[in-house]
Amino acid sequence: MSNALLDALLFAGGYNATVVSLGCAAFGLAAGSLGCFVLLRGRALVADAAAHATLPGVAAAFILAALMGWDVRSLPLLLVGGAASAGLAVLAVGALTRNGRLRDDAAMALVLSIGFGLGVVLLSVVQSLPVGGQAGLKGFILGQAAGMSSFDAQLIGGLALLSVLLVAVLFRPLAVLCFDRDFAASVGLPVRLLDLALMGLMLAVTVAGLRAVGLILVVGLMVIPAATARLATERLEVMVPLAGALGAFAAWFGAALSAALPDLPTGATIVLAASGLFMLALAFAPRRGVLAFAWRQARLSLAAAREHATPADGVECRLPPSAGMER
């Protein structure tokens, strides 16, 4: 096993395994860097609802392909189906919350449940179809990098790198939008279009992650590296590349681990790798970390204790004796 892991980590597992690792890493890079803006714009739960709502689209694309006699394992077709239903879900959340019709969290939970429920029902239809390849759809739920073709990995990597490029180009407008939407609009930024672009990028990254991480956990790779990077830095221009690097590392490491141990679901392995990095940051981050906080508190209490123990400069000394008695 350890040899297989080493091979996978060092890209020595053959051409296909290397391309799959790189594709996963590219997805992690995109998810981590875009995740910062998704998080700062308060859209993490929308991303989760959208991810769950990819299932009916993926299943419908599978059914369509089976009926038309196309290749049911065609990843581009399945991803287009997933993106379409996820896009509908994002629009539905927007429509439900417009004018305060429904609270945000209620709308997102509603859309998530409807989307996933519909997907599960369509999956049972898929099972009854007289074609092979149904088992492959299970990989979309929990993620399965094993068995991914190099074409699939290149598609995922290409989609992810395109998203990273767009995040880099839109960095400043997105930053101002996330910090202060009203100000952004007042200086003439097309805020609706930018919000739409952010949601479009989120959808692209979500479907890019479906095959490797799965729809249940894909939001984790947008949120966890971004939250980790936020613990480590107070600067957006550091946070975004750092989150990208953390996401890429977690995706590459997790994919390699699950390639070495084929029973491990890739999505869970990748998300747990990202969570491990988060725990490290939570403990050791320079300013926001638990240890740094405890250290500052301890030093402060020590300083306070010393100060209070010093006689003759306390406020009480100058008060009349009765002031203390009244309390």
Next chain:
Amino acid sequence: MSPAPHPLPVPALSVQHLSVAYHEQPVLWDVSWTSPPAGLVAIVGPNGAGKSTLLKAVLGLVPRLSGEIRAFGLPLAQVRRRIGYLPQRASVDWDFPATALQVAAMGRYPRVGWFRPLPRAEKERARAALAEVGMADFATRQIGQLSGGQQQRVFLARALALEADLYLMDEPFAGVDAATERAIVEVLQRLAREGRTVIAVHHDLATAPQYFEHVLLLNQRAIAAGPMAATFTPENLARTYGGRLSLLEQAVAAAQGSSRAAVP
């Protein structure tokens, strides 16, 4: 960057028949108002009178049912570069990973362009705006580690960095201490000396006549508008605030209202 001299003074802002509603509830109804061509203007009225909404409707941040807005005699889209907005401090999340200087620099992007790093000279302009509000020493501080008054100053610096001719400020004095209030007043007076216009939502009836030259009294409708001395009368205030409260009682009520930070 002072405004171009005009043969006839054009009003900095004119609003005609503006109506805005949230949830079928009218917030502003048929408001028509013309601001002076320059100077400091207060918008005064009770809570829920639509003061913030007026600013947002002018900027196109909230949909309007009807009405025409002109700034310097032109439709808004043509003069956006000359207009600066100062939102309420409580409207953003100050935990955002940015420094005071980076927030001030956001005021330079519209001029420089959004797709390249700020040139050094532009960064210096943002730094100068911070210095004018007394925040030069805090340039590299993350904005969440600033006090409320300091955050308000950073917001003001970002607005100054826009170098606008017409400023719309939503409660610039909300929740700040006396030192910050003085600093803001000095900045407003500098802007007025340069011939710019500042239209500010203001909650404190006691200081309004002291800080501002003109006033718009607003309560869903424009109740009265004009030079402070002629307009800021007990009769007009009573009509605006709807009761028969004495001016003193209103001032006390308003002072209590403004001490609560971020009244929408």
